[in-house]
Structure formats: C-alpha cells, structure tokens
Amino acid sequence: MTEKIPLAIIGCGGMGHRHLYGLAELQNAGLSPFELVGACDPNLDNANSLADQAQERLGTRPQPVKDLEALAAVGAIQAVDITTLPAHHHTVAIEAMERGWHMMCEKPMGLTARACKLMIAKAQETGRVLSVAENYRRDPINRLAKALLDAGAIGKPRLMQHVTMGGGDGMLISVWRHQKNASGVLLDVGTHFADIMEYYLGEAETAYAQTRLHEKTRKNPVAGTDGTGGNSPAGIYGRWQKDMPAEFAATADDAAYATILFKSGAVAQYVEDHAAHGEHLWKRSIHGHLGSLDLPGDRSGQRLTLHRDGQDPIDDQALLDLVPEHRLNEATAALFGGDRLFEYNFPFPETDRKLIGVEYHELGTCIEHGRQPEVSAHEGARAVGLSYSLMESQVAGRALLVDEVCDDQVNAYQAEINEHLGL
Ligand SMILES: NC(=O)c1ccc[n+]([C@@H]2O[C@H](COP(=O)([O-])OP(=O)(O)OC[C@H]3O[C@@H](n4cnc5c(N)ncnc54)[C@H](O)[C@@H]3O)[C@@H](O)[C@H]2O)c1
Missing domain, CATH: 3.40.50.720 (NAD(P)-binding Rossmann-like Domain)
Structure with a gap:
C-alpha cells in the first residue's frame, strides 16, 4: 500500500x-x-x-x-x-x-x-x-487451538468448560464497568468470552443462566493515591482511577453461572464470576470424542495442552506437527516473531499492543480490498447477544434462544438500558 x-x-x-x-x-x-x-x-x-x-x-x-x-x-x-x-x-x-x-x-x-x-x-x-x-481470538495460542480443533485433534467437541472467578469487591478498572446503563462486567468482559466460545464452537443456540449482583458496593483502592497500584491493565488506568471514588454503588450483575448449547450439539459450562472471594480460578477446556484441549489465559502466551487417551500430554512443537498447514497471518507473524507458535513470552503491555496492531492491519486490508473483517458487525453483535442471553435468561427464568436475544425479541433485562439510551 x-x-x-x-x-x-x-x-x-x-x-x-x-x-x-x-x-x-x-x-x-x-x-x-x-x-x-x-x-x-x-x-x-x-x-x-x-x-x-x-x-x-x-x-x-x-x-x-x-x-x-x-x-x-x-x-x-x-x-x-x-x-x-x-x-x-x-x-x-x-x-x-x-x-x-x-x-x-x-x-x-x-x-x-x-x-x-x-x-x-x-x-x-x-x-x-x-x-x-x-x-x-487473535492471540496466537487461540489461533493454534482453533487450528487443532479444525484438524480434528480432539474429534467432535462435546463440552467446553469456561470458569473465571475472582474480583471480590474491588473495582474492575473503572466505575462504569459496574453500572448496568454503561456496560456491566458481564457485558464488558463477557463479550470477549462469548466471542471466543463462538469462535471455537460455532453459533450458540440456547442459554440458561443464573446471574447475580453479589457485590453491591465496589471499592477502588487507587482513590486518592498517586495512581500506581490497583487493577490497571497495560499500566495506564491509574491516572484516572486515582480520581474515581473510593467506594460506589454497583448496579450491573457481576456473576453468571450458565449452560450454553451450541448449534453443533456441543455444550458449554460457563462461570464468569467477578465477585468471587477466596481462590481465584481460571479454567478453559474443550473435550471432544477423541481427546481434550486445556487452554491458558488469553494474552498470556502460555502453552495449551492436548490430552489424548493412552498418550502423553502434548504442549510443545509436536502440536504444530498436527496442523502442518497452520500459519499465522502476516502481521501476527511479524509482530509475534514467527508464523507457527505454540508459546510466546512478552510483558503484558507488549502483547496487548501487538494484538491491537494485528487488528489495525486487518482493518487496513479490508478498507484497501473492500473485504469483510473476520469479526464483522454480525460476529460483534452475536457476542453482545450471547452475553445478554445469560442476563435475559435470569429475568425470564428459563432457557432462551440466543438468536431471539440477538434479534432483540427478548429484551426485558435490557429494557432499562434501551430507555436510558433513548432507543
Ligand atoms: N479489547 C480489550 O481488551 C479492551 C480493554 C479495555 C477496554 N476495552 C473497550 O474499549 C472501550 C473504552 O474503554 P476504556 O477502558 O478506554 O474506557 P475509559 O473510560 O478509559 O475511556 C473512555 C473514553 O471515551 C471518552 N468518551 C466518552 N464519550 C465519548 C464520545 N461521545 N466521543 C468520544 N469519546 C468519548 C471518555 O472521555 C474517555 O476518554 C470500551 O468499549 C471497552 O469495553 C476493550
């Protein structure tokens, strides 16, 4: 160009x-x-x-x-x-x-x-x-996991487990992430995980969930300090967090416990709890009819592990042998230092900016060649719809069709937000 x-x-x-x-x-x-x-x-x-x-x-x-x-x-x-x-x-x-x-x-x-x-x-x-x-999804480790799934390394996916627990009563980055009318955590973080689930398993069909607002008062340990410390991804939020209140009311649900059925027949057990005390948990795995994948935290650069019956777990170069055609795209390969990676090791801010660089590169290519991006409005909206399906299911008291939430036919939880937006 x-x-x-x-x-x-x-x-x-x-x-x-x-x-x-x-x-x-x-x-x-x-x-x-x-x-x-x-x-x-x-x-x-x-x-x-x-x-x-x-x-x-x-x-x-x-x-x-x-x-x-x-x-x-x-x-x-x-x-x-x-x-x-x-x-x-x-x-x-x-x-x-x-x-x-x-x-x-x-x-x-x-x-x-x-x-x-x-x-x-x-x-x-x-x-x-x-x-x-x-x-x-652009994380090279998630790209490798998707290539392994597509190559049938674990056979037909049956069950995905996604469990994130932590947070206690602390503020997650900013006040607005705890306000229903501004985007609560189950949307702010949940859209990432919703996108990842559909990336791996295809479109979700139904969702049943219990959601909660556990911590009605959130605390900001950075208030009134010099802005260092606290929960500040990429190290740049402290300058704003120091001027946010030390304590404030939360209005958005902060925990979801769900069962999600995918159109493929796969099921996900999904726990996203931003109010958990005690042990912090991370678990993401996919079990199929031939084996399972154990997946590390997004943007961590850590290895994934493939387990197959009667074989030693694989977490190294041998993973790449199972996907001989797998290649990261030009920008990812240039920024992460290779087009076939099973691990990487950069400080978080560097990983963060590399992935954003990859997003920009794709945007430029789409503009230049008139192409649709990988995550177009369709996929972006589905992640929002799947996230809200959990909260809508809690209000409805039953399992919901995710398509109906995406299509705005089921929207009781969102009614107040739509009203706030004038929609
Ligand atoms: N992909 C990720 O990993 C990731 C991480 C963090 C945030 N985000 C997303 O990025 C977005 C911003 O989050 P953030 O953490 O930067 O929030 P933030 O509160 O730090 O910054 C938001 C900024 O938007 C400005 N703003 C408000 N209304 C505006 C308007 N009408 N026009 C232009 N600017 C306006 C505010 O003044 C503020 O400077 C959110 O959608 C959030 O979910 C994504």
Missing part, C-alpha cells in the same frame, strides 16, 4: 491510548497502512494526552478535537477507531458511517442488542467496513 489511510481515534481514555500503542507497534514493524490525523474526545485533556503520546511514538501529532463535527473539519478522514465508552459506540459509529468513514469499533459492539442492530443496518446501508476489535 502506498497512500496512507487518514485515521482518527475517537475516545482517548485507557483503550484509546492502548490502541495508539498498537498502531505504533505496527508502524515500527513497517506494516501500518494508517496515518493518525485526529484524536477525538469530549475530554480535551484526554485527546491532548493521546496526541502528545502519538507525537512521541509515531513522530506526528494528530489534531485533538472534541467531537465528530470538529473531526470532519480536520479533513480527509477515511477511517476511525472507536474506543469510547460502550454507551456511545452506536451513536458515534452511525454518525461516522454517515460521514463515509470506515471503522474499527471496540467491543462490546453496542450497549444492547438493539444498538447493535442499528449499527448493522447502517453498515449495510453505507457499505462501510465495520470491524469489531475482538483481540482475544
């Missing part, structure tokens, strides 16, 4: 800065198709911070602006990267598409199934690229 695509980042908080680092990672590898020309946030301090850091990392300073009108005045924008709060994803995305801009949008794609439907309709109407920034 010769001409760079003029790009703006919209939403210059934690993830906006992390996306900038991802863009710089891609540029340093000589693979960036973009020129960052705008940094947009109603909080101009945040927009200026991102612009300053862009100057350092990219060598050019994007124009800091406070809204899309001002961004349009920067001129020549072709693509935007939406890293705003989830409640604004649909309004920003729809206005951006109307202005003719392609986009990558952070997960959750929209705050409700209804918001997602509006985004899908606008993408279809305008023909703009809408890529959802689902970074977990």
Whole structure:
C-alpha cells in the first residue's frame, strides 16, 4: 500500500491510548497502512494526552478535537477507531458511517442488542467496513487451538468448560464497568468470552443462566493515591482511577453461572464470576470424542495442552506437527516473531499492543480490498447477544434462544438500558 489511510481515534481514555500503542507497534514493524490525523474526545485533556503520546511514538501529532463535527473539519478522514465508552459506540459509529468513514469499533459492539442492530443496518446501508476489535481470538495460542480443533485433534467437541472467578469487591478498572446503563462486567468482559466460545464452537443456540449482583458496593483502592497500584491493565488506568471514588454503588450483575448449547450439539459450562472471594480460578477446556484441549489465559502466551487417551500430554512443537498447514497471518507473524507458535513470552503491555496492531492491519486490508473483517458487525453483535442471553435468561427464568436475544425479541433485562439510551 502506498497512500496512507487518514485515521482518527475517537475516545482517548485507557483503550484509546492502548490502541495508539498498537498502531505504533505496527508502524515500527513497517506494516501500518494508517496515518493518525485526529484524536477525538469530549475530554480535551484526554485527546491532548493521546496526541502528545502519538507525537512521541509515531513522530506526528494528530489534531485533538472534541467531537465528530470538529473531526470532519480536520479533513480527509477515511477511517476511525472507536474506543469510547460502550454507551456511545452506536451513536458515534452511525454518525461516522454517515460521514463515509470506515471503522474499527471496540467491543462490546453496542450497549444492547438493539444498538447493535442499528449499527448493522447502517453498515449495510453505507457499505462501510465495520470491524469489531475482538483481540482475544487473535492471540496466537487461540489461533493454534482453533487450528487443532479444525484438524480434528480432539474429534467432535462435546463440552467446553469456561470458569473465571475472582474480583471480590474491588473495582474492575473503572466505575462504569459496574453500572448496568454503561456496560456491566458481564457485558464488558463477557463479550470477549462469548466471542471466543463462538469462535471455537460455532453459533450458540440456547442459554440458561443464573446471574447475580453479589457485590453491591465496589471499592477502588487507587482513590486518592498517586495512581500506581490497583487493577490497571497495560499500566495506564491509574491516572484516572486515582480520581474515581473510593467506594460506589454497583448496579450491573457481576456473576453468571450458565449452560450454553451450541448449534453443533456441543455444550458449554460457563462461570464468569467477578465477585468471587477466596481462590481465584481460571479454567478453559474443550473435550471432544477423541481427546481434550486445556487452554491458558488469553494474552498470556502460555502453552495449551492436548490430552489424548493412552498418550502423553502434548504442549510443545509436536502440536504444530498436527496442523502442518497452520500459519499465522502476516502481521501476527511479524509482530509475534514467527508464523507457527505454540508459546510466546512478552510483558503484558507488549502483547496487548501487538494484538491491537494485528487488528489495525486487518482493518487496513479490508478498507484497501473492500473485504469483510473476520469479526464483522454480525460476529460483534452475536457476542453482545450471547452475553445478554445469560442476563435475559435470569429475568425470564428459563432457557432462551440466543438468536431471539440477538434479534432483540427478548429484551426485558435490557429494557432499562434501551430507555436510558433513548432507543
Ligand atoms: N479489547 C480489550 O481488551 C479492551 C480493554 C479495555 C477496554 N476495552 C473497550 O474499549 C472501550 C473504552 O474503554 P476504556 O477502558 O478506554 O474506557 P475509559 O473510560 O478509559 O475511556 C473512555 C473514553 O471515551 C471518552 N468518551 C466518552 N464519550 C465519548 C464520545 N461521545 N466521543 C468520544 N469519546 C468519548 C471518555 O472521555 C474517555 O476518554 C470500551 O468499549 C471497552 O469495553 C476493550
């Protein structure tokens, strides 16, 4: 690609800065198709911070602006990267598409199934690229696991177990992640896991869940400190967390215990508990009719293990022998240092920016060649719908068809959020 695509980042908080680092990672590898020309946030301090850091990392300073009108005045924008709060994803995305801009949008794609439907309709109407920034599935270890599944290494998948437990009464990164009308944790984190489950097992059919709001008061240990410490992925949230309240009311459910049936016939046992005390748990495994895969935490770089009856567990190079055709794509291979990996070892912020770099690279390719991204509006909306299926199931008191939640036919839990959004 010769001409760079003029790009703006919209939403210059934690993830906006992390996306900038991802863009710089891609540029340093000589693979960036973009020129960052705008940094947009109603909080101009945040927009200026991102612009300053862009100057350092990219060598050019994007124009800091406070809204899309001002961004349009920067001129020549072709693509935007939406890293705003989830409640604004649909309004920003729809206005951006109307202005003719392609986009990558952070997960959750929209705050409700209804918001997602509006985004899908606008993408279809305008023909703009809408890529959802689902970074977990792009992890080289998840890519290897998918290749092994596709190659039949464990046979036909029967049962996936996904268990994450921890969190206690602590604030997860920010206040808004505990507020139902802003995107609670079961949506914010749950969309990642929903996407991973459908990536591995195909579309979900039904979901039955018990969901809870266990911890009605959340505590922020960083309040009033110098901003170091606390729960701060990629090490950049402390500057905002120190000014958040030390204690606040949580309104969003923080735990889900579910059984999910997939259209393939596979079943998932799913536990996502952000309010657990005591032992913290991580377990992700898939059992099939020939064996099982034990999967490490996303973005950890740790090895997965293949177990087959009567054989020693395999967690090394021998995994790659089972998938001779498996190759990571150009950007992933360049950034992670190889196109066939069974492990990697980078500090978390570096892994984080590499995966975001991979997302940017795909967006550029889709814009250049008019292709659909791997996680398009369809997949992005399904992850939102599957996440809400758990909360909707709790309200309905029965198993639900996931398609009905995705299609906004079952929406009692989301009614208050839709009303808040004016939808
Ligand atoms: N993929 C991942 O691993 C990952 C990790 C963290 C966050 N995220 C996602 O990124 C998004 C942002 O999260 P965050 O952690 O950066 O939140 P944040 O609170 O740190 O930052 C949000 C920013 O958006 C700005 N904003 C609010 N309304 C806006 C508008 N209308 N236009 C432009 N900017 C606006 C805020 O001023 C703030 O600067 C969320 O959707 C979140 O789920 C994804």
